[in-house]
Amino acid sequence: MSDVLHKFTKTVPHWRPRVEPVDLKTATDEQLDALQVTPSNTKVSEYVLVLAHDPQSLKVRSPLFNAIMYDAGGLSRSERELGAIGASMVNRCIYCAAVHASRHVQIEKDDTVIDQIFANGENADLSPRDRAIFDFAIALSKSPSQAGPKEMSALQEAGLDASEILDLVLSSALFGWANRLMHVLGDPVRKAV
Amino acid sequence: MTTNPDVWHSTAVASSGATQNGPAGAAIAGRANILEMTQATEDAVLRPADPGTWPHDLRTALASRIARLNGSDALANKYREMSGTSAHSALADPSANSSNKAISAALVFVDQVATQPKDISADDIKVLQAAGVADADIVRLTEVVAFMAYQVRLTAGLALLAEMKS
Numbered sequence: 001m002s003d004v005l006h007k008f009t010k011t012v013p014h015w016r017p018r019v020e021p022v023d024l025k026t027a028t029d030e031q032l033d034a035l036q037v038t039p040s041n042t043k044v045s046e047y048v049l050v051l052a053h054d055p056q057s058l059k060v061r062s063p064l065f066n067a068i069m070y071d072a073g074g075l076s077r078s079e080r081e082l083g084a085i086g087a088s089m090v091n092r093c094i095y096c097a098a099v100h101a102s103r104h105v106q107i108e109k110d111d112t113v114i115d116q117i118f119a120n121g122e123n124a125d126l127s128p129r130d131r132a133i134f135d136f137a138i139a140l141s142k143s144p145s146q147a148g149p150k151e152m153s154a155l156q157e158a159g160l161d162a163s164e165i166l167d168l169v170l171s172s173a174l175f176g177w178a179n180r181l182m183h184v185l186g187d188p189v190r191k192a193v
Numbered sequence: 194m195t196t197n198p199d200v201w202h203s204t205a206v207a208s209s210g211a212t213q214n215g216p217a218g219a220a221i222a223g224r225a226n227i228l229e230m231t232q233a234t235e236d237a238v239l240r241p242a243d244p245g246t247w248p249h250d251l252r253t254a255l256a257s258r259i260a261r262l263n264g265s266d267a268l269a270n271k272y273r274e275m276s277g278t279s280a281h282s283a284l285a286d287p288s289a290n291s292s293n294k295a296i297s298a299a300l301v302f303v304d305q306v307a308t309q310p311k312d313i314s315a316d317d318i319k320v321l322q323a324a325g326v327a328d329a330d331i332v333r334l335t336e337v338v339a340f341m342a343y344q345v346r347l348t349a350g351l352a353l354l355a356e357m358k359s
Contacts, residue, residue, distance in 0.1 A: 147349065
């Protein structure tokens with residue numbers, strides 16, 4: 001279909017499911033519980049309604065996702081987003097890349113890094129620290145064995161300690177998961193104006 | 194800091210070779226909550242109460258197959274053992290196929306989502322639907338492959354941290 005987006009963008013697109021989402025009117029109690037639908041919260045995205053076909057996975061994945069991206073300490077918020085963006089570019093998840101690029105811009109209040117990455121991909125002109133983080137995320141996302149001692153040394157030379165590297169491993173790996181849901185189960189399409 | 198011993202016995206940490214006294218021991222202990230939640234997601238994805246059309250032994254066989262395709266032998270062996278001995282467990286071998294139409298289509302899908310997710314298109318979902326796989330089972334199957342993409346990368350990263358020079 002012609003409205004499907006194939007290029008990376010900072011503008012978050014609409015996500016159109018490839019399978020039928022769960023219908024809230026016929027959802028089971030377990031699905032409603034996993035969706036956290038309450039009388040005051042009835043607005044649920046189509047993406048989450050698709051995942052509600054497997055409520056047990058949905059219920060445990062959301063707190064894990066939030067802990068990896070937002071728990072205090074370790075790697076900075078924007079550097080975790082950079083790990084997520086590296087994974088999303090390797091897996092060509094246009095939707096995830098857009099969401100996390102816009103978060104990166106929001107946190108940094110600057111879009112230089114994202115514009116570089118979207119224009120030049122793996123050859124983006126980055127600071128040594130961002131370079132090491134982005135390269136590691138790309139390597140781990142392509143194939144786990146591509147991230148090796150060389151990429152680890154680059155992270156250490158750029159000043160990352162073990163806690164920060166673990167957070168980068170977690171955020172990059174998490175998007176190996178998220179990308180495979182979002183990019184596989186739906187299409188990114190232009191928002192209707 | 195004392196850490197729940199379960200963290201060190203979780204599939205990812207135990208398979209990586211990382212230890213409490215190793216160079217990443219303190220970092221791992223600092224994220225104990227995340228590693229415990231990771232183990233909870235493994236239970237939910239590989240041993241769910243409602244497995245739909247994909248029984249537990251098939252799920253762990255697929256987990257082993259995906260780990261093998263990603264060069265993660267420690268994880269592959271662990272999941273292969275969990276899968277036991279059944280017609281499904283043999284599918285842990287990446288060269289194995291099935292005469293069942295839905296499972297055969299699922300294997301093609303699993304192998305591609307595991308290794309080349311960027312090339313997946315709407316047609317790949319239609320192929321599963323044409324093989325008789327219900328939408329809910331497509332979501333369940335995708336969760337297995339997607340979770341395993343995380344698990345093999347987390348385990349590989351922990352293994353690198355375990356070998357890290359200070």
